[in-house]
Amino acid sequence: EVQLLESGGMLVQRGGSLRLSCAASGFPFRSYAMNWVRQAPGKGLEWVSGISGSGGATYYADSVKGRFTISRDNSKNTLYLQMSSLRAEDTAVYYCAKDSEFERRSPLLVYWGQGTLVTVSS
Amino acid sequence: EVVMTQSPATVSVSPGERVTLSCRTSQTVSSNLAWYQQKPGQGPRLLIYDASTRATGIPARFSGSGSGTEFTLTISSLQSEDFVVYYCQQYNNWPATFGGGTKVEIK
Numbered sequence: 001e002v003q004l005l006e007s008g009g010m011l012v013q014r015g016g017s018l019r020l021s022c023a024a025s026g027f028p029f030r031s032y033a034m035n036w037v038r039q040a041p042g043k044g045l046e047w048v049s050g051i052s053g054s055g056g057a058t059y060y061a062d063s064v065k066g067r068f069t070i071s072r073d074n075s076k077n078t079l080y081l082q083m084s085s086l087r088a089e090d091t092a093v094y095y096c097a098k099d100s101e102f103e104r105r106s107p108l109l110v111y112w113g114q115g116t117l118v119t120v121s122s
Numbered sequence: 123e124v125v126m127t128q129s130p131a132t133v134s135v136s137p138g139e140r141v142t143l144s145c146r147t148s149q150t151v152s153s154n155l156a157w158y159q160q161k162p163g164q165g166p167r168l169l170i171y172d173a174s175t176r177a178t179g180i181p182a183r184f185s186g187s188g189s190g191t192e193f194t195l196t197i198s199s200l201q202s203e204d205f206v207v208y209y210c211q212q213y214n215n216w217p218a219t220f221g222g223g224t225k226v227e228i229k
Contacts, residue, residue, distance in 0.1 A: 004165075045158075045166065045209055045220040061217055095165050106218040108156055109211070110177070112165030 002026040002111045004096045009116030016086050020116060022079040022096030030054070030074040033099035035107050036081050038092035039115070048094070049081065052103035059105055064090075088122040124148055124212050128221035134229040138199050143224045145193040145210035154214035157186055157195045160223075161206045169208075170195060200226070 008020040022034070035050040049070040050059045058070050069082040079096055093115040099107040125148035135141045145155065153173040158166035168177040170186035173193055183198040197204055205228050210221040 044222045045211070047218045047220070059216070097165075100171075104213070105216040106154075106213040108154075108168075108171055108213045109158075109166070110168055112167070114163075114165050 004111060004113035006096050006113045006116035009118045011119045011121060012086055014088060014120055014122050017084040020081040020094055022113060024077045029077040031102060033101060033103050034072060034079045035097045035099060037095045037097055040092045050107055057103055086120045088120050091120045093117050123217055124215050124219050126210055126219050126221035128210055128224050132225045132227060134227050135200055136229045141197050141200060141226060143195045143208055145221050147191045147212055150190045151212040151214035153189045154212060155193050156211045158209045159206055
């Protein structure tokens, strides 16, 4: 059974930094691209960032480019999102999601975690 | 980027009835369209991909159709657990984009 467990969300001040983690199990982690998708309170879904199975290719939404960094440790089956220069509009539940392929710029998100809440105080 | 428009925003339906949700894209996405279901407090679940293929474990009452710029998700006989929010997403163009969602509520 595929499981994705996010952690690291918390209350942080505007301009601050935070690192989210996603522990994956139940599938060959290194064989699939992974993504972060966020959902502001009461709002819809926004794709944030993606990374290929090898970690060699990364993609970012314009809204976070230059501030967020996605990475993965295939030896630990873990996905990360390093967030810096946080803004009030970054407040959201952040979901980790597994892609259907090893590498894809626009992902098909086959499995999602339960999410972790990031709150940026202004 | 591709703009996704879902309609209606909310639909009221009785249990056992059929409902059809619409998703329109601002440019063609071929058949690279997915539908997700989201229950309160949970991450989304993939229902349909490639516009009309049910994901693993999805009941047959869920069906998708369309191509190009017009897509629909049909739930043939609504069960109590189906009264939640549904999103469409295109994965043909970068960046991937989502519709604003349709909430299916009990009439």
